Amino acid sequence: MKDKVSVGYIGLGIMGKSMARNILKAGFPLVVHNRSRRALEELVSEGAKEAHSPAEVAEQVDIVITNLPDSPDVELVVLGEKGIIDSARKGLVFIDHSTIKPATARKISETLGAYGVMCLDAPVSGGDIGAQRGTLAIMIGGPEEAIKIARPVLEVEGKTITHVGGAGAGQIAKAANQIMVAAQMVAMAELLVFAKKAGADPRRVVKAIQGGAAQCWTLDVKPPRLFEGNRQPGFKAYMQAKDLGIVMDTAREYGIPVPSAAVHTQLFNAMLQLGMKDLDNSGVIGVIEKLANTVLLET
Amino acid sequence: MKDKVSVGYIGLGIMGKSMARNILKAGFPLVVHNRSRRALEELVSEGAKEAHSPAEVAEQVDIVITNLPDSPDVELVVLGEKGIIDSARKGLVFIDHSTIKPATARKISETLGAYGVMCLDAPVSGGDIGAQRGTLAIMIGGPEEAIKIARPVLEVEGKTITHVGGAGAGQIAKAANQIMVAAQMVAMAELLVFAKKAGADPRRVVKAIQGGAAQCWTLDVKPPRLFEGNRQPGFKAYMQAKDLGIVMDTAREYGIPVPSAAVHTQLFNAMLQLGMKDLDNSGVIGVIEKLANTVLLET
Numbered sequence: 001m002k003d004k005v006s007v008g009y010i011g012l013g014i015m016g017k018s019m020a021r022n023i024l025k026a027g028f029p030l031v032v033h034n035r036s037r038r039a040l041e042e043l044v045s046e047g048a049k050e051a052h053s054p055a056e057v058a059e060q061v062d063i064v065i066t067n068l069p070d071s072p073d074v075e076l077v078v079l080g081e082k083g084i085i086d087s088a089r090k091g092l093v094f095i096d097h098s099t100i101k102p103a104t105a106r107k108i109s110e111t112l113g114a115y116g117v118m119c120l121d122a123p124v125s126g127g128d129i130g131a132q133r134g135t136l137a138i139m140i141g142g143p144e145e146a147i148k149i150a151r152p153v154l155e156v157e158g159k160t161i162t163h164v165g166g167a168g169a170g171q172i173a174k175a176a177n178q179i180m181v182a183a184q185m186v187a188m189a190e191l192l193v194f195a196k197k198a199g200a201d202p203r204r205v206v207k208a209i210q211g212g213a214a215q216c217w218t219l220d221v222k223p224p225r226l227f228e229g230n231r232q233p234g235f236k237a238y239m240q241a242k243d244l245g246i247v248m249d250t251a252r253e254y255g256i257p258v259p260s261a262a263v264h265t266q267l268f269n270a271m272l273q274l275g276m277k278d279l280d281n282s283g284v285i286g287v288i289e290k291l292a293n294t295v296l297l298e299t
Numbered sequence: 300m301k302d303k304v305s306v307g308y309i310g311l312g313i314m315g316k317s318m319a320r321n322i323l324k325a326g327f328p329l330v331v332h333n334r335s336r337r338a339l340e341e342l343v344s345e346g347a348k349e350a351h352s353p354a355e356v357a358e359q360v361d362i363v364i365t366n367l368p369d370s371p372d373v374e375l376v377v378l379g380e381k382g383i384i385d386s387a388r389k390g391l392v393f394i395d396h397s398t399i400k401p402a403t404a405r406k407i408s409e410t411l412g413a414y415g416v417m418c419l420d421a422p423v424s425g426g427d428i429g430a431q432r433g434t435l436a437i438m439i440g441g442p443e444e445a446i447k448i449a450r451p452v453l454e455v456e457g458k459t460i461t462h463v464g465g466a467g468a469g470q471i472a473k474a475a476n477q478i479m480v481a482a483q484m485v486a487m488a489e490l491l492v493f494a495k496k497a498g499a500d501p502r503r504v505v506k507a508i509q510g511g512a513a514q515c516w517t518l519d520v521k522p523p524r525l526f527e528g529n530r531q532p533g534f535k536a537y538m539q540a541k542d543l544g545i546v547m548d549t550a551r552e553y554g555i556p557v558p559s560a561a562v563h564t565q566l567f568n569a570m571l572q573l574g575m576k577d578l579d580n581s582g583v584i585g586v587i588e589k590l591a592n593t594v595l596l597e598t
Contacts (some may be wrong), residue, residue: 102497124511125508125511125512125513126510126511126512127512130511130512136511137507137508137509137510137511137512139504139507139508140507159510160506160507160509160510160511162503162506162507163503164499164500164503164504164507165498165499165500165503168498169498169499169500169503170507172493172494172497172498172499172504173494173499173503173504173507173508175493175497176490176491176493176494176499176504176508177490177507177508177511177512177513179486179489179490179493180483180486180487180490180508180513180515180518181512181513182486183482183483183485183486183559184479184482184483184486184513184515186482186559187478187479187481187482187483187559187560188479190478190555190557190558190559190560191475191476191478191479192475193555194471194474194475194478194546194549194550194553194555194557195471195472195475197553197554197555198401198471198474198549198552198553198555199464199467199468199471199553200440200463200464200468200471200472200475201463201464201468204461204462204463204464204468204472205438205463205471205472205475207459207461208436208438208439208459208461208463208469208472208476209424209436209438209472209473209475209476209479210436210459211425211436211458211459212423212424212425212429212435212436212459212476212516213424213425213426213429213436213476213480213516213517213534214424214476214479214480214483214515214516215515215516216479216483216513216514216515216516216517217511217512217513217514217515218512218515219479235512247493250493250497251493253497254493254496254497254498255496255591255592256489256492256493256496256497256591257587257590257591258489258493258587259489259562259565259566259590260482260485260486260489260559260562260563260566261486261489263558263559263562264559266558267558267559288556288557291556291558292554292555292556293554
């Protein structure tokens with residue numbers, strides 16, 4: 001049997017840490033790098049090797065993965081000082097699980113591609129739970145050849161691995177994903193406040209509708225947390241707002257009117273202004289509560 | 300074993316016909332009444348008995364069911380000439396599967412209740428497919444005692460039967476349901492046009508995202524029809540628009556701002572203006588196509 005490919009992981013946030021852990025548990029040699037030390041030390045204690053720069057990660061591995069908050073973070077780690085680009089070489093596979101602008105993904109693919117690096121923009125969906133359980137949906141833009149090499153690793157990170165198209169196509173799919181996710185979060189917020197204020201029990205309303213045409217992951221997973229008074233992430237509101245910014249930027253770039261996503265962008269921006277940026281994206285109900293001058297749970 | 304309760308069914312539309320047929324197949328004696336004769340004759344040929352007015356249906360059965368387009372239709376069939384009210388008596392169970400205003404449901408419950416009729420507002424969700432397969436979600440407002448009597452019938456019509464609360468609570472749940480359904484339909488429309496115009500294959504984008512946090516019945520069921528160029532109902536756009544009208548009326552009545560549902564109401568109203576009222580609710584993509592000056596499928 002062939003030795004397992006070695007993997008480097010840069011960015012150990014809520015999602016990245018769980019995904020890196022699953023790679024480690026599956027027996028892949030793992031080198032990690034992270035800005036804050038806590039998650040890094042956790043993984044080192046579990047058997048990962050520490051590296052002190054993105055370049056130092058990339059030079060030691062077959063596949064280097066990033067999982068970072070936003071487009072500038074990925075640009076810095078890849079193209080900045082001691083960046084992945086310093087260890088760029090033919091045959092290296094670069095996978096970016098971050099959610100960034102499709103245009104940035106294409107730029108990075110072109111820049112690293114000039115050195116023979118094969119790049120996959122491979123954002124994910126499925127939340128912290130999906131990251132922990134390895135059941136994420138992974139949507140990929142980039143060359144088939146790189147997916148073939150990376151597949152054993154991708155398969156421990158996620159359950160649904162879909163090759164969407166060329167460079168940037170993974171990010172377009174992710175933006176499309178966020179159009180739907182934001183719509184569901186806001187609709188859930190509106191319908192819970194609607195039920196509450198119209199005099200029905202929101203718990204029973206959720207139970208009544210989650211088996212019909214309204215069925216969705218959002219209604220399956222989020223209401224139990226909300227009914228416990230828990231609005232902790234999960235997926236942070238400011239990340240949802242950032243992703244909606246990508247949707248709106250990309251929509252403008254290509255000339256795509258998205259009236260509903262535009263409203264959701266405004267409501268998540270309001271959430272940030274209301275001091276709720278670190279809450280879960282389901283916490284957008286806080287904005288509707290403000291507008292309706294009510295609260296979901298009586299105290 | 301006790302004899303099966305006898306059932307009357309008034310309103311044999313897309314949903315009603317399939318639901319009535321499931322009741323008949325399950326062996327309940329069935330009396331039917333319908334404005335247009337075609338569906339009625341179909342069910343009569345399968346063993347149902349015809350009645351010539353709502354009153355004539357109600358006088359012959361233990362449970363009388365209505366499944367009609369809108370609030371005025373239900374008022375007419377229940378309270379109008381030769382209406383159910385003419386056969387109102389203690390112990391009769393009245394079930395309304397229509398989606399109507401919660402306020403109208405409460406008014407009917409009070410009016411028939413004065414004669415000893417037990418009323419359930421019991422709108423459904425799950426589309427034509429759910430109606431055919433008997434997998435609908437049924438959301439109920441009204442007395443527990445009536446649900447107990449009706450349960451054997453409800454269980455052949457649907458899979459999830461939820462008692463939400465008192466009179467009108469079923470309709471509040473259905474309005475909540477429509478807030479989510481409309482959001483998903485519009486989000487699906489926006490993300491498909493977004494993917495198309497940004498240069499990704501919409502089919503692959505759907506495949507990529509339907510296993511993640513965006514997962515929903517809408518993304519499972521509707522895209523295959525859209526990709527075949529099929530925008531036939533299913534659930535007609537003008538019914539979706541009518542249901543959103545109920546959402547907006549009820550939201551205003553109770554003082555509930557619903558900014559996202561308001562936009563979706565506008566988009567479905569636009570769909571009607573664009574001559575698409577008889578298309579499936581997923582056909583709201585036609586409005587986004589118009590706005591974006593593109594089409595999902597090249598011809």
